[in-house]
Amino acid sequence: MEARFPQHTDVLYQKRQREIIASMALSSYSRTFSFLLLFVTYISTAAGGLLGVDYGRDASNIIPPQRVVELLRANGIGAAAIYDDDVGVIQAFRDSGIKLVVSLRNEKLADAARDPNYAGTWVWEHVGKFFPATQIEAIAVGNEVLDKRLDLAQHLLPAMQNVYNAVKNLGYADRIKISSPVAFSAVSVSFPPSQGRFRNDLKNLVRQLLDFLQRTDSYFMVNLYPFITYRDVPNIDLDYFLGQPNYPGVRDTANGRIYKRLLDAQIDATYTAMADLGFGVSDTPTATTVGASLQSGVKRKIAVKETGCPNCSSRSRRRNQVTTAGGMLNTSLAEKGCSLWNAQTYNRNLVERMLSGQTGTPLFPNSDMDVYIFSVFNENLKPGAESEKSFGLFYPDGTKVYDMPSFSAAGGGSWCVANPAVGQQRMQVALEWACGQGGADCGPIQPGAACYEPNTVEAHASYAMNSYYQRRGRGAGTCDFSGVGQVVYQRPRFGNCNFPSSK
Secondary structure (H helix, E strand, C coil): CCCCCCCCCCHHHHHHHHHHHHHHCCCCCCCCCCCCCEEEEECCCCCCCCEEEEECCCCCCCCCHHHHHHHHHHCCCCEEEECCCCHHHHHHCCCCCCEEEEEECHHHHHHHHHCHHHHHHHHHHHHHCCCCCCEEEEEEECCCHHHHCHHHHHHHHHHHHHHHHHHHHCCCCCCCEEECEEEHHHEEECCCHHHCEECHHHHHHHHHHHHHHHHCCCCCEEECCHHHHHHHCCCCCHHHHHCCCCCCCEECCCCCCEECCHHHHHHHHHHHHHHHCCCCCCCCCCCCCCCCCCCCCCCEEEEEEEECCCCCCCHHHHCCCCECCCCCECHHHCCCCCCHHHHHHHHHHHHHHHHCCCCCCCCCCCCEEEEEEECCECCCCCCCCHHHHCCCCECCCCCECCCCCCCCCCCCCCEEEECHHHCHHHHHHHHHHHHCCCCCCCHHHCCCCCCCCCCCHHHHHHHHHHHHHHHCCCCCCCCCHHHCEEEECCCCCECCECCCCCC
16 A cells, blocks of 8 residues: 655645544643564564563562663663563553563463453553553463463463453554463474474464464464573584574474574474464465465564573672683583573674564574563572573663673664554554644655655655654654554664654
């Protein structure tokens, strides 16, 4: 669909403007509006991928949520996922511009499944009261139920349906997605990646989950930890696990594709396991043939929402750590693979890869993905081995465990783009308002100008909305556009158009 440009002298346009202003109520003064997991969803050509973190709080002397939000913003982190439903945490993200995934915990699944009113109350108390000022992207219903809590499996789909219905009743079903994280242990065959299969005892449950996600246009989530594979499986090369750029790679014996990163192999194994259940990937995958429902010209996106490497570094142990010349922790003092150097290297390689736009996999080289790194903090109160407690980028007091590059390619810059999930009509409304009443600079998207191509509503709306956002100083609420806008922390890419990051 081509963009329709506003003709400012047209009487119909003036009428449209009044309708737009009334419906959008867009004012940055009176209203301030301000996701290892794998998501599969439709994406736009404003590719690049979102970088985020997982925010767990099982630590003593941890800084309060408002300071956490400040910490994330200072490091260019534009998305987070929380593991509880503390309303104080959800409130802290209000007007922050940070996208948030909230969770309905396992212990609440049975009640949410049995009682639609319970689910509806939960959704209102943890979503309805805060959205859209808190930019809630998704609700994770339960966590690794098909691995840790099979006793709750009978409640999973009914709970998800009731939560979805409650979100739909609020009018947010097209903006907030419902899913449930699945552990990678559900994939029984992961190599070669092109032959991925789910466990036989879980196939029926996973198929039901995928059917729900397809019906509700939502995402599939799976926890992926290359560290665990490296630790537990013999003869996995360290550089393969860390995603080192110069690693020669591992060959898929079925199709000959080369995998330089273990993470990519796990992603593609998950895709092909989904295909085995009929939520398919074609024999010759391209950007237009990934995922559950194939649509010509529509790309699919992977968002890795929980991945990382433990650092085995608590302050009480640091003085006892012994490193090799390469900076690796002596493995006699920790689990295999758990070290400051490995954690820094794995996460740095992942961040730099994302910032460079290398979001595809060997099976789907043109696909995009979002990445959420686990986790914000070392969490000393978690049970288990040292590795379970030390995935953090920061100590609980907010100081860095090790240096990392900014999650933003612009060192803290941000842009406003249209969310294609809202549909063409709402994007067109936002485009017209921004170019008219909003006072955005829309000259570059006029016919023949530098940013006219690609001539799509999404591209033009994104340019106009970003112009408004930048001219308003990127203030809270200036990228809401009644839910059409979304803040990103990597410069958008639409053809050869250069999106400004300042006035």
